[in-house]
Amino acid sequence: MAHQSDLIAENIEQYLKEHEHKEILRFITCGSVDDGKSTLIGRLLYDSKMIFEDQLASIEKDSKKSGTTGDKIDLALLVDGLASEREQGITIDVAYRFFSTDKRKFIIADTPGHEQYTRNMATGASTADLAIILIDARQGVLTQTKRHSYIASLLGIKNLIVAINKMDLVDFSQERFKEIKKDYEEIIPNLPGNADINFNYIPISALDGDNIVSNSAKCSWYEGLPLMRLLDSVEIHHDENDDFRLPVQYVSRPHLNFRGFSGTIASGKISVGDEITVLPSRKISVVKSIVSNDVKDLRPIGKDETVETIETAYAPMATTITLKDEIDISRGDMIVKSNSIPQVSNKLNVMVVWMDEKPMELNNSYIIKRATSVINGSFKAIEFKKDINSFKEIFTDSLELNDIAKCSLSVDRQIAVDSYYENRHTGSFIIIDRYTNSTVGAGMIVDAVETQGKDEELREYTKAEIALNQYIRDNFPEWGCKEIL
Numbered sequence: 001m002a003h004q005s006d007l008i009a010e011n012i013e014q015y016l017k018e019h020e021h022k023e024i025l026r027f028i029t030c031g032s033v034d035d036g037k038s039t040l041i042g043r044l045l046y047d048s049k050m051i052f053e054d055q056l057a058s059i060e061k062d063s064k065k066s067g068t069t070g071d072k073i074d075l076a077l078l079v080d081g082l083a084s085e086r087e088q089g090i091t092i093d094v095a096y097r098f099f100s101t102d103k104r105k106f107i108i109a110d111t112p113g114h115e116q117y118t119r120n121m122a123t124g125a126s127t128a129d130l131a132i133i134l135i136d137a138r139q140g141v142l143t144q145t146k147r148h149s150y151i152a153s154l155l156g157i158k159n160l161i162v163a164i165n166k167m168d169l170v171d172f173s174q175e176r177f178k179e180i181k182k183d184y185e186e187i188i189p190n191l192p193g194n195a196d197i198n199f200n201y202i203p204i205s206a207l208d209g210d211n212i213v214s215n216s217a218k219c220s221w222y223e224g225l226p227l228m229r230l231l232d233s234v235e236i237h238h239d240e241n242d243d244f245r246l247p248v249q250y251v252s253r254p255h256l257n258f259r260g261f262s263g264t265i266a267s268g269k270i271s272v273g274d275e276i277t278v279l280p281s282r283k284i285s286v287v288k289s290i291v292s293n294d295v296k297d298l299r300p301i302g303k304d305e306t307v308e309t310i311e312t313a314y315a316p317m318a319t320t321i322t323l324k325d326e327i328d329i330s331r332g333d334m335i336v337k338s339n340s341i342p343q344v345s346n347k348l349n350v351m352v353v354w355m356d357e358k359p360m361e362l363n364n365s366y367i368i369k370r371a372t373s374v375i376n377g378s379f380k381a382i383e384f385k386k387d388i389n390s391f392k393e394i395f396t397d398s399l400e401l402n403d404i405a406k407c408s409l410s411v412d413r414q415i416a417v418d419s420y421y422e423n424r425h426t427g428s429f430i431i432i433d434r435y436t437n438s439t440v441g442a443g444m445i446v447d448a449v450e451t452q453g454k455d456e457e458l459r460e461y462t463k464a465e466i467a468l469n470q471y472i473r474d475n476f477p478e479w480g481c482k483e484i485l
């Protein structure tokens, strides 16, 4: 790879150390067909010198052969490798690409494919800090621009860079730039949560590299930062949620003297001695220890000296905690701190992005996977479906591929509920078809409808079922069987 820093040759250890501590910014690029998405990604990789020299030589040769970019290198060839993989039948929904500058490391979620664009984009955007919305300067704001901007803002992306590309084809006209910016500003009031979004507009030529690394002389009227410096400096809105949430992934019982609850901390921090509440049962206890090593490695007759403990654990650590009291906890439960208990409900208002050819049907039973909970659920009503081109709310009773709608969802057991806008990890879920086992949709929790204690829709268990449940819990605690009432 071309040298990106002299330090690599001079002092590799120092370089690695600096690199390790750089902040990471994740972003997606969105654009209609031919807006220049691949060229822009290629340009960012090229200008940040993240291209192997033999790769460069090969695309220089191919550029001359294909001749689509005159004597310039066709940087789109760098990322179009994906297309051939797709032709071979390898499904790649989202490819992640990396580059770095002196300040930050970047991960680009490259979301190819047009028919399934919403699906791919939703997948890439759900972890993104920023979206680059590409607009072809000749075409201006298109319906796709609105769709992409809507999805990006719906998914809670707080930084949108509107990159007006191919400025070389409109003579770097300030008038044209202003016109497109004005058209774009007109759609902003329709974007969810727009008051919290930071918008930046930048005129670029991905092909020639204008306003990418440095300000272009051809565009002296532009006073903002070039793209690379904007990416380096925009504020990253970290998940600022301090509420402790530990979705329990499994109950760890390596031997009789140890019972811990393992999972990846979704948000907040926890310390030994903190009072916790388990949801949905609302049982209370106190953290006895936090284990940092892999508890599966504990010796069979182990005692606590084999366990490495720490005082405090933070998101996004994978951890195991033990509690002072013997309480019933199983996979899918949520451990929270008693001073920040979320709502518990089995009825939720949600936004859904439907991703399947087969339409979503009301009252059909789907598998809902949220954090570590896997539960049955059905949609009871569609409040509205959003027409992303006109931003109008449409009334309907089924959802088609790529539809985005607000729905009410009932699940067959109570869960701890955080809104997606408060907690991206615990507030999002996927919808799985129980027969094909494929993911048919993604959802974001808007809010919960409180169902006071016992779930109205929970079925009544027979005495035999309760006895069987008791027997399993008494004799096979390692199965983590849930108590039924």
Ligand SMILES: Nc1nc2c(ncn2[C@@H]2O[C@H](COP(=O)(O)OP(=O)(O)OP(=O)(O)O)[C@@H](O)[C@H]2O)c(=O)[nH]1
Residues within 6 Å of the ligand: 031, 032, 033, 034, 035, 036, 037, 038, 039, 040, 068, 069, 074, 076, 165, 166, 167, 168, 169, 204, 205, 206, 207, 208
């Ligand atoms: N003149 C000019 N042409 C550009 C610019 N950026 C991209 N192009 C050209 O526009 C065409 C489409 O670019 P791509 O990068 O393949 O566009 P894309 O958005 O990735 O297209 P899809 O892969 O079909 O989604 C190519 O011929 C590029 O060379 C630019 O800034 N100026």
